[in-house]
Amino acid sequence: MSLLRHVLAPVMSALVCMGTSPVALASALPAYPEVRAAHRPSALTLLDRQGTPLQSIRTDPTARRLPWVALTDFSPALRTSVVLAEDHRFHAHTGVDWSGLARSTWANLAGDGAKQGASTITMQLAGLIDTDHARPAQGRSVVGKLGQIAAARELEARWSKAQLLEAYLNRVPMRGELVGIPAASRVLLGKHPSGLDAAESALLAALVRGPNAARDVVVRRACALMQQQRLDCAALEPVASRALVPGASARAVQPAPPSDAPHYARHLLRSLKPPFPATLTTTLDAGLQRLAVQALRQQLAELSLRHIEDGAVLVLDNATGEVRAWVGSSGAALSDAAAVDMVLTRRQPGSTLKPFVYAMAFERRLITPASLLEDAPAQLMAGSGVYAPQNYDHAYHGWVSARNALAASLNIPAVRLGVMLTPDALFDRLNAYGLAIRQSGGFHGAALALGSAEVTLFALTNAYRALANGGRTANGRQVGTSAAAWLVGDILSDNAARAITFGLDSPLVTRGFAVVKTGTSKDLRDNWCVGWTDRYTVGVWVGNASGAPMQAVSGTVGAAPVWRTLVQALHDGQPSRPLPMPAGVVRQLVAGDAQPARIEHFLTGTEQAEIRRGGHTQAAAQYHGIASPQQGALYAIDPDIPPKVQRLVFEGEPGQWWLDGKRIGQGARVSWAPWPGRHVLELRLGGGRVETVRFEVRGASINSARPAASASRPAR
Structure with missing residues (x-):
């Protein structure tokens, strides 16, 4: 040395x-403490709110x-x-x-x-x-x-x-x-x-x-x-x-890293900048996250024969907006697109937009929950064609209260309200709730009320959370009135009001208070169930990431069972209770047409003790000659909708109906499957009187080979 x-x-x-x-x-x-503190694992481990490991995600590929x-x-x-x-x-x-x-x-x-x-x-x-x-x-x-x-x-x-x-x-x-x-x-x-x-x-x-x-x-x-x-x-x-x-x-046999929230991990990672921490405590609840994954996979496995493989779940805390569960996919075992985060993917929301339509109509005092709305065939001009909305079950219920129309998810009353509000005003309101719809109200027209626009599960669930909070959004903005939002919640928690469509025993029924709405998009491509309790908002989507249609999967069959499982678990041992009635809402005993006497809720100043059909009588409903279609009407065929679902309804005085020289029916109303071309409709009445209307049907050839099971049914 x-x-x-x-x-x-x-x-x-x-x-x-x-x-x-x-x-x-x-x-x-x-110094040693600096070296140890600066050590960064190549993977970030997400912890739930109690410190339980949930997900490991690689942050250093080298x-x-x-x-x-x-x-x-x-x-x-x-x-x-x-x-x-x-x-x-x-x-x-x-x-x-x-x-x-x-x-x-x-x-x-x-x-x-x-x-x-x-x-x-x-x-x-x-x-x-x-x-x-x-x-x-x-x-x-x-x-x-x-x-x-x-x-x-x-x-x-x-x-x-x-x-x-x-x-x-x-x-x-x-x-x-x-x-x-x-x-x-x-x-x-x-x-x-x-x-x-x-x-x-x-x-x-x-x-x-x-x-x-x-x-x-x-x-x-x-x-x-x-x-x-x-x-x-x-x-x-x-x-x-x-x-x-x-x-x-x-x-090598290695202990498997936690992998319960991969999509949420990637979502969080996009908001972080290097150097990444070794662990990150999140707002997720490990037990709830794993239950959401399990419930979704089990439900999709049971529906596998109906051509459905993808799903997503989001659970939010009403008070804080914190995410309690985020499931972006059903997983590689079920899905061909397991890497796609369906919480953040835009899809058509179907009838889940109806609560915002009714809240706006209540707020503007166009209707009350007791108002009678007509559920009957309607043909609305839409650009160069005619929009003829139909109910999910293809049936019409006549005069129904606004309460029943919303709770039972009837399409035609919602479309009529959307037209009254105007598509542009509805577009602005939906975006004020954070839905970030891209095309204008004019682009969607009357169909906007039935969810023709595309939104994400993240945005939709947060919008429902805003309704749960009286119209206050995540960024603290007050949209509409808390009283109108409360009325919507009161209606959508009324199991009896939804019975005409869903029955008294469905997956929408929970042990405690819960507000819930389902939705199914055009051609059964998307299926939703979103709602809130006194503490949480839960959103579920099921469908196919590829956009392929499902077979006979409605909101109650597809997404609702998962939603109910989570709501029941969230309130196990602590039942959800109805939200207190805010200022600006009053109770009133109501009697009148089409409804038995009952207690109803109104915005202050709109209450009524008796509800009539607003001047509509049987005599007023009689037609003289041909009432529909109008002279020169132009209709558009949708090639994505099976022919058995697309029908034009001809209405007028009772008589014989002839189309292009062929007799097609008799009475005051007949229906016809539209076919491209110019047509001449005749109504032959007594005394030799003949009423004539000319109209045109445009559009691509109908795909007659499409199976009836995938028929387009605007959502429940």
């Missing part, structure tokens, strides 16, 4: 004369590092093997093994064999935490070696031996992309480093010397280590067979 110092002295003196002290070469190295492991959590066998292999005088020297450095120097000067290194664990660590002291590919210069020596001395002066060894074990490069003993132990051997035995420890210690060395070289070095410890090398062969064969990292 003294001879080596004698050899290095002139060099060190020369550096001092040049104004470069070896100590200066050791740039201000960080290397695989695990969370920092304390020295006491490495097995004694591993610590012994690494020190023996890399620096057997580690616990005795102060950063530099001078005798070892001397032997290495003379051997390298002799030039009679391979280059020998003499870097201690401390010297190697200096290069791992500061690239200025890392070994260049062409080898170190004398100046570089002196800087490494000075850095090691500085580390030894400031760190304890335990801290040095702990940092080294966590930072040392291992095989391939693996960094640190914890990653190598987990990936190659499927073990936590605390459980490594003597053979496994020797193998990993040998890899420290040559991370990517050939199998026989690693095994030979590992065996030498075991022999130094007077251990039998026989146990090495099975360990090497597991860890060192090609593809070992893929086949």
Whole structure:
């Protein structure tokens, strides 16, 4: 050692004369707490609100590092093997093994064999935490070696031996992309480093010397280590067979990382900037998240014969807006598009937009919950054609209260209200709730009230949460009035009011208070169930990410069972209670046409004790001649809707109906499946009187081969 110092002295003196002290070469190295705090695993682990691991997501594709492991959590066998292999005088020297450095120097000067290194664990660590002291590919210069020596001395002066060894074990490069003993132990051997035995420890210690060395070289070095410890090398062969064969990292039995919220993890990751933390506590609830995944997959598995494979779930806390569950896909076992986050994908929401239509109509005092609305065939001009909405069950219910019309999800009354409000005003209101509809109200026309626009489950569920909070959105904006929003919630929690469509026993019925609305988009491509309780808002979507139609899957058949499972679980032991009636709402006993006497709720100033049909009488409903279609009417065929669903209704005085010279029916109303072309409709009445109307049907040829099971039924 003294001879080596004698050899290095002139060099060190020369550096001092040049104004470069070896100590200066050791740039201000960080302290142990800084190094440990700066350690970043290559994957971010999401924790739920109680600290339960939920999801691991890779954030560094260039290397695989695990969370920092304390020295006491490495097995004694591993610590012994690494020190023996890399620096057997580690616990005795102060950063530099001078005798070892001397032997290495003379051997390298002799030039009679391979280059020998003499870097201690401390010297190697200096290069791992500061690239200025890392070994260049062409080898170190004398100046570089002196800087490494000075850095090691500085580390030894400031760190304890335990801290040095702990940092080294966590930072040392291992095989391939693996960094640190914890990653190598987990990936190659499927073990936590605390459980490594003597053979496994020797193998990993040998890899420290040559991370990517050939199998026989690693095994030979590992065996030498075991022999130094007077251990039998026989146990090495099975360990090497597991860890060192090609593809070992893929086949090793490894503890599966948590994977319960992959889409939410990617959503959060987009909002973070490097460096990423090792763990991140979220607002998710692990139990609820796993239940949502399970309920969705179970429901889709039961519906697999109906051509449905995808789904999504979102659960929000009403008070804070925090996400309690986020399921973006049904998973690879069921879906061909498992990587697509359907919580953030735009789809047609169907009838789930009706609550916003009614809330706006209540607020503008166009109607009250007791108002009678006519559910009868309607033909509305829409651009160059006529829009003829139909109910889901293709039946008409005559005069019904607004309460029943909304709760039972009747389409025609909702469309009439949308026209009264105007599509542009409705478009503005929906976007005020955060739905971010792209095309204008004029683009969608009257169909906007039935959900022809595209929205995300995230936006729709947040909009429902705003209704639950009296019209206050996530950004604190007040949309409409709290009284109108409360009326909508009161109606959609009324199981009796929805009975004409859904019956008294459906998946929409819960033990406690719950507001709920289903929706099905055009051609059964999307199926929704969204609603709120006194504490949570739950949104569920099912369908096919590809856009393919489902077969006979309505809102109550598809999404509602999942919604109900989650609502029941959220309020297990703590039933949901009705929200208090806000100022501006009054109760009133109501009697009148089409409804028995009952208690109804009104906005203050709109209450009525008796409801009549507003002047509409049977006499007023009589027609003179042909009432529909109008002269010169233009209709458009939708090629996506099966022909049995698309019907034109001809109405007028009772008589014989003839179309293009052929008799098609008799009475005051007949229906006809439209066909492209110009047509002449005649109504032949008594006394030889004939009424004539000419109209045109335009559009692509109807796809008559489409199965009836996928018929377009504007949503329930």
